[in-house]
Amino acid sequence: MSNSNSQTLIIGGGIVGATLALKLAQHQHPVTLIDARPKMSAQDWKAKLAKRDARVYALSLASIELLKDVGAWEYIVNSERKADYTQMQVWQLNGMGELLFNDEESSSLLGSMVEPFVIEFALWQRLQEVANSGYLTLMSGQKVQGLDWLGEVSGYRVTLDDGQIISASLLVGADGRGSFVRKQAGIDLDTFDYQQTAICCAIQTQKPHNATARQAMLPTGTLALLPLADITDSDKANPQHWQSIVWSLPRNRALELLAESPRVLADKLAAACHYELGAIDTIESIASFDLTAQHAKSYIAPNLALIGDAAHGVHPLAGQGLNLGMLDVTALASQLERDFQRSGGNAWGKWQTLSRYERERRPHNSVMMHSFSAINWLFAGDLAQLRPVQQVRSEGMYRVGKIKPLMRLFAKKASGV
Template identity: 40%
Template sequence: MSSYHDTVIVGGGLVGGLTALLLARSGIEAMVLDAARALDEESITANMDSRVLALNPATIHLLKLVQVWPLIQRYAPYTGMHVWNKNGAGDIEFGHTSQDRPPESEWLGAMVEPSILNLAIQQRMKAVLAFYHTDVSIVDILQVQNQWQINLKNGESIQTRLLIGADGAKSFVRQQANIDLKVLDYQQSAIGCAIHTELPNQYVARQIFLPTGPLAYLPIASETDGFWQSIVWTLPTSLCEQYMQYSDDEFAQQLTQSSLYMLGQVKAIRRRASFPLKACTAEHYVLPGLALVGDAAHVIHPLAGQGVNIGCLDAAVLCDTLVKSLSKTTEWGGIDVLKHYAQRRKMHNELMMHGMTAMEWLQSSSVSSVIWARSFGLKQVNQSNYLKKFFMKQASGLSILKQTIYNY
């Protein structure tokens, strides 16, 4: 059994779903093949995820454009960020604390559980897309003349002129296309879990740089709004393995002390898990008739929480490039069009990746001259409204959207 579609997207998560919905907004119909199963709304909404994604204003704007944002059933906005280093003076505070749930005009962004976000994306794709398939198993992907052929486990074969790989860090599309991956192993791992704290977060995202690596407390939506946080604790892998062996009570006490009582005592732990930290980038974002977006193209250190946002910017820039190409006498998904997308995104993403690597080293260094320079730099930024506004503008992602048809 064989079929043809001009555009096929492999991966139906945030980035893949956003790509399909942005194309649909311009009247371009894509087929989405998602390996994940259809999500159960009751199960997803009843259980708090231990992780959150920090969505910046650009990502929130894009989700509103494709009408996903109203479907997100819970999220925690944040109006402030506080970053400091345990060893050395100086810290940076952006925005402000809030006692009550803040109006959207004051947000710096919002924290959303991945499961809640994926549910909303899936609901919208079901409503909009004619060719959206879940629980799909792909056997192989072949380049046949000027098309790509996707062979499924059920015996179906799909041909397409444009194949978009949005299937995550272990991208099968990237592997089948024989695109090499450059990997930087940090020799670190991170522990993630949900914690209940003694003090409320006041809608502030906090991060302290410890000698072992950064520890982030991120607001998470709950019925007792403000007292649940999602943590990302970067550690040397050996220490991470040690902490993962602790009981919940032992881990809570270790976390309380290591965080310098950031929000008082840690009173409860939920769903603790660990994962290795690596940065990677695909050697090529595009081939004739093929483009990679999101984690399929790049993965960065999580210390600034920007990975998901640069993936959404990939989706926006790719769709912008494709939609604009329709007014020209160019082949759909032609290599010149796709190269333009790659030129617009690859350097920006690699600068972000290497910037996060440098920042992690700088903040974790115990060299006295580095500590002095780091403390001086933090003080200078914190005292300069101009520098604060500059960094906040870059983190918002809105300057990238201004160059697209999805201008904020």
């Protein structure tokens, strides 16, 4: 058994947790990052990255800037596994409404679609570099067995499954929707079950996506077609034909489709979006997940903060889940650094600091979560199919689409900057 001390202990080595660890270490704040997943070698990562992932994150401009700031973005660029997009198209198939988000004058970047493992590998490479600085300690393949709060002055004592004990002034839970940290802190959740299941897969279409992220608002739920990077020589010879699909459906309907052959599923998927990009030539990496939303009733406790999915989980229809978590990272790191400097290097993770973080992030995330729920309700379900609701919805989308300043505002909000 060994004991060690750290200014900050982050539990959860996913994208959000790793990014916060890098952000703090680069500002010379001692941080320990604990990841329950086994340690991966360069060869392990190579094997993972050899296959195209059906999932993709729509990184906003704010998330890209944060990844640049911590030194991970250059690895993503060098991997050639990102698909930039300059337009977002949202439309409904049973109405006249369509929204097109773009910059007509300059075709400016709106964001990048990147597979989860690509981001994680970039962060892993950067973590190896920063770990040599003396400010960052990485612990992989370790699970937390116990959390003990010792009072505001001493912070937390954390016991790992191998018997190691780590003391930290600040404990950060970045350990996902089922957060052990949140549960141990006694923080409750507001939850909502959409009674929907999302089918995700990677598809190759007849027509190119032309750097456009698309979302069809169907009576059964949303269907997103998101650009994927071209990773093989044949892909690059005929670029912009691979997309990541997230198709939200009532659970029973999703289960019926998942029981079909891949070819039948591909044909029904193409028909569902009215062959927007033609027929589907190839479909692969078919998977599914149930759609729920959850929100922690508090993001903080004494000497403790929650970030990312440990604090909030939203409907994927706007692709903002990870981006909200990255904004948490920026806000928490900023508040910690601000109060640390103002106190002459004495205050770290104090209640007032954490309270400011919560006031900045929780209301914003709550509005986003309820907005996504409202949009889903407005387009999917029995009530949404009533003729008056359809008429109001179509007219609203049509009117909004004609107001260019409002469209630019929406695009700016989505970018996070």
